[in-house]
Amino acid sequence: MVADSGYGSEENYEYMDMNFIDGYVKYNMFHTELKRKHIANPFLPEHLYYNAEKDFFVCPMGQHMGFVGKKKSVSDLGYETTLRVYRATNCTGCPLRGRCFHGTGNREIKDNVRSRLYRDKAKELLTSERGLYHRSRRPIxxxxxxxxxxxxxxxxxxxxxxxxxxxxxxxxxxxxxxxxxxxxxxxx
Ligand code: SF4
Structure with missing residues (x-):
């Protein structure tokens, strides 16, 4: 299946996965993720180290960001998405704060594990030799x-x-x- 980023939703990736379809389907951040500026940014949630066994992220200052809860949302078509929320314990006085985030309190990040794994799989396919071929043909x-x-x-x-x-x-x-x-x- 070849399609542009308008179709790169968790729901569509799940459908392709369950039906054993190789999805050469971009997601909305695909091109941004390939840019040098994005790759070099250590503050982005996807660049933080994640300890799957103990379920915490580690921020650029080395602080653990622990799981604090879940947020659910339902699309117009009834598809349910779950975000896991992680929060740093104490961001007060951190010298990196201005570069890390601009909100109040301690930094929070939201992670959708299922969507992240689908996007990783899509990225692997899209950057493969076959993926490059499909990407060059799709606009034409x-x-x-x-x-x-x-x-x-x-x-x-x-x-x-x-x-x-x-x-x-x-x-x-x-x-x-x-x-x-x-x-x-x-x-x-
Ligand atoms: S602002 Fe908070 S989350 Fe960001 S690097 Fe500092 S301690 Fe870590």
Whole structure:
């Protein structure tokens, strides 16, 4: 499966994982994470050392950030996400505070373990040789076709509701698009 970052949600990654699909699907921070400035920033939650056995992070000053609770959220489609919250014990007077965070009290970070593992897997696939190939093809193959259908063909809105009818309508549009391309190829 190849798709852009608009589809890189925990819910979609879970679906692909459960259906044994290799997902070459970016997440919203994918490009930012590859930048040197991001890689070199020791204050980002994903760069803090995590002790999985005792379930704590270690901040850049060496302080343990222990688990303090969970936060749940539910998407419009009913998908439930759980964030685990970790908090430093005492940030008062820390010389790194200005660079570490700007809030009040002690620093808190939120970690979504499941999402993090899915993103790690996606990153590994996307930066592999096959991933580089798919990333180079994706903007050319689907985007040009969408542009031709939407802007050149004037198709801006589906006429029917429901997955089955929308699927049938799009299939008809795709067939028409392919016939147009075949005709153009034959006449060239
Ligand atoms: S501000 Fe707090 S969390 Fe950040 S480095 Fe200092 S002690 Fe650690």
């Amino acid at each position: 193959e689907p985007e040009a076709v969408f542009g031709q259908i939407k802007y050149d063909g004037g198709f801006r809105r589906f006429h029917y509701c429901g997955r089955q009818y929308v699927g049938a309508e799009f299939a008809a549009i795709a067939i028409a698009h392919n016939i147009r391309k075949m005709a153009a190829l034959r006449s060239s």
